[in-house]
Amino acid sequence: MSFELDDDMKAALVTFIQESVELLQELEDRLMILSGQDSSDDDIQAIFRCAHTIKGTAGLFGLDAIVRFTHIMENVLDRVRKHELDINPDLIGLLLKSGDHLRVLVDAASHGRETTSPEQLALGEYLLNQLKSYQNTLELPKTSANTQHKVETINTPQSASGNWLLFLQFNEHCLRDGMDPLAFIRYLTTLGDIVELSTFAHNMPDAEHMDPETNYLSFEIILSSNADKETIAAAFEFVREGSVIHIIPLEHRIPYYVELINSLSPEDAKLGELLIKCGVITQHELDQGLNTQSTDTTANKPIGEILVEQRVVQQPIVNAALTKQKDLKEQKARENRSIRIDAERLDKLIDLIGELVISTSVATLSAKQVRSVALHEAHAHVNSLVEAVRSSALQLRMVAIGTVFSRFQRVVYDISKELNKDIKLVINGAETEVDKSVVEKISDPLTHMVRNAMDHGIETAAVRLARGKPEQGTVKLNAYHSSGSIVIEVSDDGNGLDKDKILSTAINRGLIPPGTELTEQEIYALIFEPGFSTATQISNLSGRGVGMDVVKRNIHDLRGAIKINSEIGLGTTIEIHLPLTLAIINGFLTKVGDISYIIPLDRVIECLELPTNEQHDYMELRGEVLPFIRLREVFNNTGPISKRQNVIVVEHLGLKAGLVVDRLLGELQTVIKPLGELFSHVQGVNGSTILGSGEVALIIDxxxxxxxxEKLMQASLTSALAHIN
Amino acid sequence: MSKTILIIDDSASIRQSTQSALQDAGYHVIEAIDGQDGLKQLNGQKIHLIISAVNMPQMDGITFMQEAKKRPLYQFTPVIMLTTESNQNLPPHYSSTNAKAWLTKPFRPAQMVAAVTKLIMP
Amino acid sequence: MDTYSLEGELTIFTAAQLKPELLNFLHSSTAPELNLSAVTECDTAGLQLLILLKREATLTGKSISFMMHSKAVIEVLELARLTSQFGDPIVLAHS
Known part of the structure; x- marks a missing residue:
């Protein structure tokens, strides 16, 4: 066995070696004095101190063989020091030999070896046994008729410091194979101290049937050793086949292993690896356990359970490893989320990538002028890389919605105190990812919705109990991905929306004329209208002037949609559908002249063909007047006009208009590139994007x-009125 | 009296290094250059352990083992087989021998001594 | 008192031969005594025989004494921690 030390320790080891050589010389000198006539207690003290110092220092370097040896020497010398043991020529001789043996051990250590030759090991064991005999309070009996209890003292364990419990039942053929169980046990003494050993012969049949060449013995051993399990198990490698060999840490060592496991910080968080790392199981044991696991697929037992069943390791150690494993996983998960980047830098990057996309398109177009296949191919490759970079850059902006959700625990707690209602918040789908810009803007609308649910949705405790509901109300926040959008749900298990009440209120407030026929969704949508409140008792919260109309506006700004499900008496669920990112848009591609325009799909209601003879600035659509917005005029587009034009009906916040374009080219999903400063003053466009052809398209605001x-119409109306007057 | 080990290997360098390591460890070592030569050493003297290579001219290690087992004085003598990485996966008939201890070449002398010490102390 | 003196190995090599001899000796003697001074080697097979003799003696209401343990036997009994269980006085050879 070799050991490794860092440079500092190596330097210290050199000092230790020098020190030890000096101390051993002193030990020898003092022993020589002791063998003479005029010795004093000082000499014994000095000898004791030599052994003691070497022991203490050797421990620092993990020189266990030296520690083990000097420990016993120290014990014996302590007895001499206390006059419990008389010094005699035999003992002096033994101590001198022990000093010599220590020199060999120290010399080995100076060469970076911990153990010496088996011969020296054997000599060491011999000397140790001799020393131990002086350690006992009773002298060994020479001969005695009544030896029973006195002989027993030989077997009294020196200490209960064993740390491994070995159960060994070697296979019954081992003797014929030349494998002697006692030889393996003898070998164990080179790895540590056998503190206790019991020999069992209960497997041996009666005399007649006992086969003298069959092995019947089994052993239980408590071994005190600093060796790890792998090393101890290796002692039995030749006899492992067909044998029952259990090596388990002693009960009182369990806390040690639990601590050891806790102190580990391995890369690999596999249970087996953890257990091997702390030396409590061997690779072979793990392999066997895994083998059992894979062969017995029906049971589907965790490996930890199997290892405990196979008596390889105790449950508390497995538990510690499992806990550690969980911790590591969580730590890893935290680390995964813990790269913090300044949002501005990220935005800057996304911006730059947008520029890059455009520049690449321009370059590609220019390259097309040059008739070079190689250049085209190179550009195609650059384009695909740029595309990949862009989509991964957008991924960077994705954050878990949970960062917003978690704030609501406190919000709900505070509001429920304020309202004097017992309400709990349940959060689901916190890990659902959404673009950072969406997360920033969703917080306020959500707060309004949660407040509204708690205030108007959840009933008072008395009402809830009367309705047979649990006294505690529940508000749920849920998030999930659904076909390219993120859906955020705010639900409560309260009153539910009363359609009739909403209708009458809306009519009372003049929001809708009486007798209007509305669908369920349209009725529910009324609660988002400015100035609407169904609460009979205007509470503190809803009196703050921030209504659900703010929610509606915010959601629309996010290009989102709202859907409400409600069942009277059972509760309400409000779904908010939002695009995953504000940087990507589902658009409708149109063309006016040579220029492409993209109209956000969520604003588009329908597409119509412009009647060829229509010269007005409006048309009649199902009894309504639909004003036209001719994009050609808005953007001073002078490109060729197509014969057949189209109208795209768009709506926002109740305003409707028909955008007149030349051609409809269909839906597409595209990335919004913010306009440069040069175009920031252009009204009616809020971004651009690059089409697959490399052409730039403007995104219509x-x-x-x-x-x-609306302003124009109001103005012309006013001027018309003024004209009349 | 130190214990006797018979080392059988056609490689002189293996014999030499093994012998010197084992002698340093306190064992008495005798040598044989192949199975045939090894059998000659089974002449009644007490041998506590046999270390044998598998592939050898004249008589291979497995045949030697089977022959040795037929002789009462050596039938229970522990054997360490020296094998190379390539024949680590042992053919089935090897299990008919009583060779349970295998040591893979190349090995360091200290590994050899450790393996021997597990079976017999010097 | 009958004494049986074991000589040479008390090992796997001799166990098969020694077992019937030792059992015969035990059964034929009233106060059997086993002299172990000339045992040169002892292994698990040998130890098993010693255990068998002690057990068989108890079963047949006898007592068999082991005496003059040789070094090899002492070493094995110590290793197996059976010295006190066997209860025989052990004479330690002077070093």
Whole structure:
């Protein structure tokens, strides 16, 4: 066995060797004085100190063989020091030989070896046994008629410091194979101290049937050893086949292994690896356990359970390893999430990548002028890489919605105190990812919705009990991905929405004319209208002037949609459907002249063909006047006009208009590239994107166009009225 | 009296290094260059352990073992077989021998001594 | 008192031959005594025979004494921690 030390320790080891050589010389000198006539207690003290110092220092370097040896020497010398033991020439001789043996051990240590030749090992064991005989309080009996209890003292364990319990029942053929169980046990003494040993012969049949060449003995051993399990198990490698060999840490060593496991910080969090690492099981034992696991697939037992069943390791150690494993996994998960990047830097990166996409397209277009296949191929490759970079950059912005959700525990706690209602919050899907920009903007609307659910949704305790509901109300936040969007649900198990009440309130408030026929969803949607409140008792919270209309506006700004499900008396669920990222848009591609425009799909209601003779700035659509917004005019587009034009009906916040375009090219999903500063003043466009052809397309800002149109109409109406007056 | 080990290997360097390591450890070592030569050493003297290579001219280690087992004085003598990585996967008929201890070449002398010490102390 | 003196090996090599001899001796004697001074080697097979003799003696209401243990026997009895269980006085040879 060799041992490894770092450089500092190596330097210290050199000092230790020098020190020990000096101490051993002193030990020898003092022993020579003791053998003479005029010795004093000082000499014995000095000798004791030599052994003691060497023992203490050797421990620092993990020189266990020296520690083990000097420990016993120290014990014997301690007895001499206390005058419990008389010094005699035999003992002096033994101590001198012990000193010599220590020199060999120290010399071996100076060469980086911990153990010496088996011969020296045997000599060491011999000397140790001799020394141990002086350690006992009773002298060994020479001969005695009544020896029973006195002989027993030989077997009294020196200490209960054993740390391994070995159960050995070697296979019954081992003797004929030349494998002597006692030889293996003898070998164990080179690895440590056999503190206790019991020999069992209960497997031996009666005299007549006893086969003298068959092995019947089994042994239980408590071994005190610093060797790990692998090393101890290796002692039996030649006889393992067909034998029952259990090596388990002693009960009182369990805390030690539990601690050891806790102190480990391995890369690999596999249970077996953890147990091997702390030396409590061997690779072979693990392999056997895994083998059992894979052959017995029906049981489907965890490996830890199998190892305990196979008496390889105790449950508490497995438990510690399992806990550690869980910790490691969690730690890893935390680490995965813990790269913090300044959001601005990330935005800058995304921005730059957008520029890159455009520049690449421009370069590709230019390259097309050059008739070079190689250049085209190179550009195609660059393009695909840029595409990959862009999509992974967008991934960087994805964060778990849980960061928003978790704040609501406190919000719900505070509001329930305020409302004097017992309400709990249940969160699901916290790990659902969504673009960072969405997360930032969803927080306020969610707060309103949760407040509303608690205030107007959840009934008072008395009402709940009367309805046979649990006294505690529940508000749930849930998030999940659904076909390219993230759906966030806010639900409560309260009143549910009363359609009739909503309708009458809306009519009372002048939100809708009486007698209006509305669908269920349209009725529910009324609660998001400004100035709507169904609560009979205006509470503190809803009196703050922030209504559900703010929610609606925010969600629309996020290009999201709201859907409400409600059952009267049972509760309400409000679903918010949001795009996964604000940087990606589902659009409708259109063309005016030579220029492509993209209209966000979530604003599009329908597409119509423009009647060829329609010269007005409006058309009639199902009894309603639909004003036109001619994109050609808005953007001063002078490109060729197609004969057949189309109208795209768009809506935002109740305003409707028909966008007149030349051609409809269908839906597409595309990445929004913010406009450069040069274009920031252009109204009606809020971004651009690069099409597959390399062409730039403008993204229409429907909300702004509609607002402009409304203003224009109001203005012309005012001027018309003024004209009349 | 130190215990006697018979080492059988056609490689002189293996015999030499093994012998010197084992002698240092306190064993008495006798040598044979192959199975045939090994059998000659089974002449009635007490041998506590046999170390034998598997592949050898004249008589291989397995045949030697089977022959040795037929002789009462050596039928229970422990044997360490020296094998190379390539014949680590032992053919089935090897199990008919009583060779349970295998040591893979190349090995360091200390490994050899450790393996021997497990079976017999010097 | 009958004494049986074991000589040479008390090992796997001799166990098969010694077993009937030793059992015969035990059964034929009233106060059997086993002289172990000339035992040169002892292994597990040998130890098993010693255990068998002690057990058989107890079963047949006898007592067999082991005496003059040789070094080899002492070493094995100590290793197996059977010295006190066997209860025979052990004479330690002077070193």
């Amino acid at each position: 429907v909300a702004t166009l509609l607002a402009q149109q």
